[in-house]
Amino acid sequence: MNVFDDIQFYLFNHHHYIDEPADSDKYESTWVTYPNANFRPDVAYELYQRWTREMLLAEQLGFDAIAVNEHHQTVYSLQPATTVRAGYLAALTKRVKILVAGIPINLSWPSRVAEEYAMLDVMSGGRMEFGFPLGTGMEYWSNAGQINPTTARDRFRESLGIILKTWTEDGPVRHDGQFYNYRYLNVWPRPMQKPYPKIYIVGSGSKATVDLAADFRAGYSIVFTPIEQQLKAMANFREIAAERGWTVQPDDTIFTVICYVADSDEEAVREARPHIEKFFSWMHRVPNQLLSPPGYVSRDEFLRRAQSAALSEGTKATWDDMVSIGRIICGSPDTVADTLSHWAQEAQCSRMLMVLQHGDMPEWKAVKNMHMFAKEVIPRVRARATGAVAPEPVFAGVK
Amino acid sequence: MAAYTRETLSINGIETVVQIAGEGEPLVYLHGAGTVTGFDALLALAERFRLVVPFHPGFGASADDPSIDDVHDYRRHYLDLFDALELGQISLIGHSLGGWIGANFAADHPERVRRLVLVAPVGLKVDEHPTADIFTIPGPEIGAYLANDLSVFEGHVPVPPTPEFLADSYRELTSAARVLWARPYDLKLSRWLHRLTMPTLLLWGELDRVVPAGQAPVWAQHIPGAEVRTLPGAGHLVFDETPEACEAVAGFVGEELTV
Numbered sequence: 036m037n038v039f040d041d042i043q044f045y046l047f048n049h050h051h052y053i054d055e056p057a058d059s060d061k062y063e064s065t066w067v068t069y070p071n072a073n074f075r076p077d078v079a080y081e082l083y084q085r086w087t088r089e090m091l092l093a094e095q096l097g098f099d100a101i102a103v104n105e106h107h108q109t110v111y112s113l114q115p116a117t118t119v120r121a122g123y124l125a126a127l128t129k130r131v132k133i134l135v136a137g138i139p140i141n142l143s144w145p146s147r148v149a150e151e152y153a154m155l156d157v158m159s160g161g162r163m164e165f166g167f168p169l170g171t172g173m174e175y176w177s178n179a180g181q182i183n184p185t186t187a188r189d190r191f192r193e194s195l196g197i198i199l200k201t202w203t204e205d206g207p208v209r210h211d212g213q214f215y216n217y218r219y220l221n222v223w224p225r226p227m228q229k230p231y232p233k234i235y236i237v238g239s240g241s242k243a244t245v246d247l248a249a250d251f252r253a254g255y256s257i258v259f260t261p262i263e264q265q266l267k268a269m270a271n272f273r274e275i276a277a278e279r280g281w282t283v284q285p286d287d288t289i290f291t292v293i294c295y296v297a298d299s300d301e302e303a304v305r306e307a308r309p310h311i312e313k314f315f316s317w318m319h320r321v322p323n324q325l326l327s328p329p330g331y332v333s334r335d336e337f338l339r340r341a342q343s344a345a346l347s348e349g350t351k352a353t354w355d356d357m358v359s360i361g362r363i364i365c366g367s368p369d370t371v372a373d374t375l376s377h378w379a380q381e382a383q384c385s386r387m388l389m390v391l392q393h394g395d396m397p398e399w400k401a402v403k404n405m406h407m408f409a410k411e412v413i414p415r416v417r418a419r420a421t422g423a424v425a426p427e428p429v430f431a432g433v434k
Numbered sequence: 435m436a437a438y439t440r441e442t443l444s445i446n447g448i449e450t451v452v453q454i455a456g457e458g459e460p461l462v463y464l465h466g467a468g469t470v471t472g473f474d475a476l477l478a479l480a481e482r483f484r485l486v487v488p489f490h491p492g493f494g495a496s497a498d499d500p501s502i503d504d505v506h507d508y509r510r511h512y513l514d515l516f517d518a519l520e521l522g523q524i525s526l527i528g529h530s531l532g533g534w535i536g537a538n539f540a541a542d543h544p545e546r547v548r549r550l551v552l553v554a555p556v557g558l559k560v561d562e563h564p565t566a567d568i569f570t571i572p573g574p575e576i577g578a579y580l581a582n583d584l585s586v587f588e589g590h591v592p593v594p595p596t597p598e599f600l601a602d603s604y605r606e607l608t609s610a611a612r613v614l615w616a617r618p619y620d621l622k623l624s625r626w627l628h629r630l631t632m633p634t635l636l637l638w639g640e641l642d643r644v645v646p647a648g649q650a651p652v653w654a655q656h657i658p659g660a661e662v663r664t665l666p667g668a669g670h671l672v673f674d675e676t677p678e679a680c681e682a683v684a685g686f687v688g689e690e691l692t693v
Contacts, residue, residue: 183615185500185608324572329604329611338601 038285038385039376039419045134045289045388046093046405047102050086050120051318052110053395054078065320066109066173079113085398086113090124092402093131096409100132100164102388105139107177111318118151125159133159134289134388136166136237136256139174141182141190145197145215146222153202153226161227166256166289167195168237169244172331173321185330188243190214195251202231235289240268241336249275256289256388262361262378265290269382285385290378293390295365296407303365306400308354311363313394368407372415379416436480438473438487440495445514451495452488452519456480459548460521461687463487464512466530466670467568467610468580469494470603471590475673478680482688483525488515490532492609503612505557505620508535509542516546525687529553530645530670531610534620541629549687550634552653553679554645554670559619563648567618569611573600582641582669627656634660635686639668639675661686 054075062069090101101124105117114120121135135155140148156163169191175184182190193212197220200208206221226232235254238244245268248255255272257265273283295307327337357363364374375387391408392401417423438453453473461483463476473487489496490508502508512535516524526547528536533555540547556565571579573595577587592599634657638647647664654660663682665672672679 181616183503183611185612185615186503322572324570327604329569329615330608334601334605334608337604338597341597341600 037419037421038379038383039417039423040385040421041286042379042385042387042416042420043099043286044408044413045100045102045132045386046090046098047104047134047291047388047390048086048089048392049111049318049390050082050103050113051314051392051394052079052113053082054110055313055317055395059317062320064322064325065317066106066111067176067325069108069110071108082113087124087127089392089398089401089405091127092405093409094128096405097413098131098389098409100134101128102134102136102166104136104166104168106171107142107174109173118155121155121163122158125155125162128162132162132164134164134166134235136164136235137168139168139170140194140198141170141187142174142178145194146201146217146220148194149198149201149222150224152198152232153222153224156226156228156232157224161232163226163228164233164235166235166237167191167253168258172326172328175328175331176325183330184328186214187331188247192247192250195247199231199234199251202226233286235287238268240264240271241332242271243333243336245272245275248272249279252276252279252281254287254289254386256291256386258291260291262290262292266378266382269384273383283383285383288382288384289386289388290382290384291388291390292375292378293363293393294371294375294408295363295391295393295404296368296371296412297365297404298367300366300370303367303370307365307393307396307404310394310396310400311357311365312354315357315394318394368411368415371408372412375412376416376419435477436485437477441519443515443518445491445511445518446499448491448499448511449497450488450491450511450515452486452515454487455485456483458483459687460484460486460524461683462516462521462524462526464526464528464532464536465490465493466532467614468603468606470606471586471671471674476680478677479684482684486519486521486524488512490535490609492612493606498605498609500612502609505534505538505613508613509538512539513543522546523548525549525551527551527553527683528555529673530556531614533557534623537623537627537630540632540634541626544629544631547632549689550630550632551637551683551686552634553637553672554639554642554647555636555653556614556618556645557620557623558649558652559617559621560646560649560652563646563652565618565646565649566644568644569607569615573603579643580669581671581675582639582667583675586671586674624652624656627653628658630657630660633686633689635682636660636662637672637679637682638662638664639670639672640664640666641668642670642672644670 093101103120106112107115201220201222207219210217235256236248237256239260269288276283295303297303391404436455438455441452443450479485491499526536533552534557540550636650638650650662654662668675
């Protein structure tokens with residue numbers, strides 16, 4: 036069995052709110068404090084329709100899964116309630132898996148998350164996967180007084196434990212913890228998939244989240260991190276899991292890749308670059324203070340981030356920086372397929388979460404990118420499977 | 435002028451560093467939510483008192499204790515620390531966050547506190563003059579909130595700030611957030627302030643932008659016989675900004691002492 040035998044592609048869409056005002060330079064942040072007087076429901080309605088079209092297209096094009104996530108108080112995302120979105124998409128799809136990655140569980144109640152996720156799994160006929168993020172630092176400003184970022188990681192760990200307990204142990208069970216107490220934990224419905232749907236800890240490669248995934252025997256999904264760091268974190272994850280006595284399988288890790296495919300490398304960069312730059316300069320415009328509320332990371336992790344600002348701050352990095360650290364792969368089908376295959380091989384990872392819509396990219400480009408990826412890249416990668424036959428180009432006219 | 439000597443004690447397993455200078459009646463200073471400017475400005479008090487300046491757990495030279503997440507955890511920490519230092523009755527100064535700790539300490543253990551000085555204390559909710567939310571003040575602006583005279587930061591804050599300096603500040607802000615994140619006040623504090631029966635001085639910088647001097651009369655209203663003294667031209671870091679702060683404390687604490 037090689038890593039390509041069961042390689043699967045997830046289509047992820049940020050669900051950006053695309054409506055940058057003419058005076059956008061005056062805003063220091065598009066998260067947390069960006070004035071919601073600028074929100075226009077008519078714009079958002081059209082965008083929800085568009086994002087739905089793209090998510091459904093993924094199923095038609097043969098992607099294995101679609102993925103949604105959650106952020107709060109930001110133009111970055113129109114999904115502050117990711118299970119609402121997932122329920123909508125589950126009703127409109129038949130085949131694809133749906134990765135919800137996911138509710139920052141500290142912002143909800145563990146019992147409620149367990150219920151909502153189980154509901155989705157049953158309603159979708161067992162097509163769900165779940166990613167558990169701590170939530171960005173920004174989410175903790177949106178919930179200022181209620182959840183203390185200094186205890187976020189301990190609370191997260193307890194909450195995840197409660198969710199898995201109520202999914203696996205017959206209830207009612209009692210839970211007496213540091214942050215939560217349940218007299219009768221007895222969620223209804225319970226998930227269709229047994230013992231429970233595939234889960235991933237969502238992190239950016241820090242030791243704290245890797246440890247957590249290893250402890251819970253969960254998968255690990257890395258978001259929004261340069262590829263070198265993703266590779267390092269996955270190696271680290273495999274090592275720590277081995278110390279805990281289990282072996283990480285290729286489907287236990289998910290890569291996140293910012294990608295654009297066109298006929299040639301030059302055309303891909305030309306078509307994608309302005310939108311990816313918009314993604315970093317506008318959608319991901321976040322002051323450092325909001326990125327790291329007090330106690331969200333340790334002093335040492337804070338120091339590590341402060342010392343490598345060029346890597347951590349997308350808004351300040353140049354295009355060449357971002358390409359050279361592997362944050363982005365834009366190119367011809369051969370370039371993209373070769374690069375992804377190399378990463379999959381190196382990380383022994385068979386799950387690729389593809390970001391194919393970028394910043395303010397118009398629909399035609401995003402859709403073209405999805406077609407190119409599905410028809411030209413996926414077959415090239417799958418051709419590396421044991422005993423596979425090299426594919427013919429699907430679109431005769433493309434090459 | 436006197437200089438500090440350092441003592442390191444283990445209090446409930448947490449390495450706690452205390453700076454001590456001078457001879458005489460013990461005068462303890464509980465610092466605020468940051469230690470960036472150090473405590474040399476207090477040394478004038480060591481001319482007359484045995485000045486004791488502990489670092490709170492999670493601040494400065496003391497070790498971290500993430501289990502301290504409540505002002506009363508600090509209050510009890512100081513019961514243990516004062517016992518370990520064999521301090522019987524003391525006079526107590528509490529600045530800012532230290533003022534909140536000090537007010538609780540004195541209210542709960544009045545027999546331990548001969549005289550109390552609360553310097554721009556946090557802890558009360560005063561709607562007309564709210565305490566600034568230090569967590570939302572952008573890093574580059576925080577200096578102007580803390581002091582009216584920005585020269586107090588010279589030699590303490592590297593320009594531009596180094597990653598190590600920022601990380602140390604972040605560590606202290608984290609310790610502060612453990613007790614202050616939800617709110618920098620206790621809605622029930624005012625009902626217990628009548629227990630501050632020892633002579634009490636409320637000392638404030640007139641231009642304080644963190645804990646506005648407008649809060650002083652509200653504290654005074656709840657503390658029997660409290661004296662209020664406002665220092666013109668000074669901000670939140672009164673001891674760094676004007677020698678009058680130490681003079682006011684020395685005058686008040688030393689009032690009944692025979693030299």
